[in-house]
Amino acid sequence: MSVARPAGYTTAQIILHWVIAALFVFQLVFGEDIVSAYRAYRQGATPTDAAIFDANIHVYIGLTVLVLAAIRLILRFRYGAPPAPAGESNVQKAIAHTAHAVLYLAIFGMPISGAIAWFGGIPEAGEVHELAKPVLIAVVVIHAAGALWQHFVAKTDVLTRMVKPRSDARA
Numbered sequence: 001m002s003v004a005r006p007a008g009y010t011t012a013q014i015i016l017h018w019v020i021a022a023l024f025v026f027q028l029v030f031g032e033d034i035v036s037a038y039r040a041y042r043q044g045a046t047p048t049d050a051a052i053f054d055a056n057i058h059v060y061i062g063l064t065v066l067v068l069a070a071i072r073l074i075l076r077f078r079y080g081a082p083p084a085p086a087g088e089s090n091v092q093k094a095i096a097h098t099a100h101a102v103l104y105l106a107i108f109g110m111p112i113s114g115a116i117a118w119f120g121g122i123p124e125a126g127e128v129h130e131l132a133k134p135v136l137i138a139v140v141v142i143h144a145a146g147a148l149w150q151h152f153v154a155k156t157d158v159l160t161r162m163v164k165p166r167s168d169a170r171a
């Protein structure tokens with residue numbers, strides 16, 4: 001996907017990574033909050049005010065992730081991403097690459113499938129959305145563990161470059 005192999009990420013790319021990560025993890029942890037309102041609507045019942053409130057939070061945060069993901073993808077094409085650290089095995093590269101691809105897919109796929117279920121009233125989309133939860137929890141854990149492993153065990157700059165912008169960064 002990359003169009004360039006710079007030394008690091010720009011400030012905007014870094015901020016977007018961490019804001020999206022925080023919102024995404026929040027959604028995974030508190031996603032159940034929308035389930036009761038969605039079930040009520042599907043059964044033709046009126047959800048409680050509290051259930052509607054919880055559902056709205058899930059919907060708005062999820063749609064925010066979608067907008068931020070679109071900006072992030074544009075920046076990714078514009079500024080690229082740094083190469084894998086020197087000395088990384090092909091297996092490690094494949095795991096990191098696959099995790100990144102799944103996470104990029106998820107920050108678009110989760111809001112879109114959720115919106116199809118919620119606004120389109122298509123329960124199958126909600127089922128796919130729910131089934132993705134355990135898979136995405138596992139991928140986020142592997143991704144975060146990989147970043148910590150790189151920092152503390154392999155002692156590469158992989159975590160630092162997602163904290164400190166590259167020196168020539170303009171955005």
Ligand code: HEM
Pocket residue numbers: 023024027028029030031032033034035038039058059060061062063065107110111112113114115116117118119123126127129130133
């Ligand atoms: C970052 C984006 C999102 C993530 C990570 C996410 C995650 C989740 C999770 C973890 C659940 C609960 C699964 C469970 O424990 O049963 C859930 C349910 C649900 N979400 Fe999302 N969600 C996101 C965005 C959205 C958006 C934008 C909408 C609507 C516009 C939405 C609509 C729904 C609906 C309708 C359900 C209930 C599905 C059902 O019960 O079949 N989600 N979501």
Ligand code: HEM
Pocket residue numbers: 017020021022024025076080081082083084100101103104106107140143144147148158159160161162
């Ligand atoms: C929760 C703790 C997390 C940590 C410690 C973390 C750490 C990192 C680090 C260090 C990188 C840079 C990898 C490199 O330059 O080779 C990175 C990249 C990335 N992270 Fe995370 N991350 C976390 C959560 C997330 C979440 C929740 C998502 C998405 C839902 C995510 C999506 C991505 C993506 C797509 C990349 C690739 C960036 C690119 O090449 O454009 N991360 N992450």
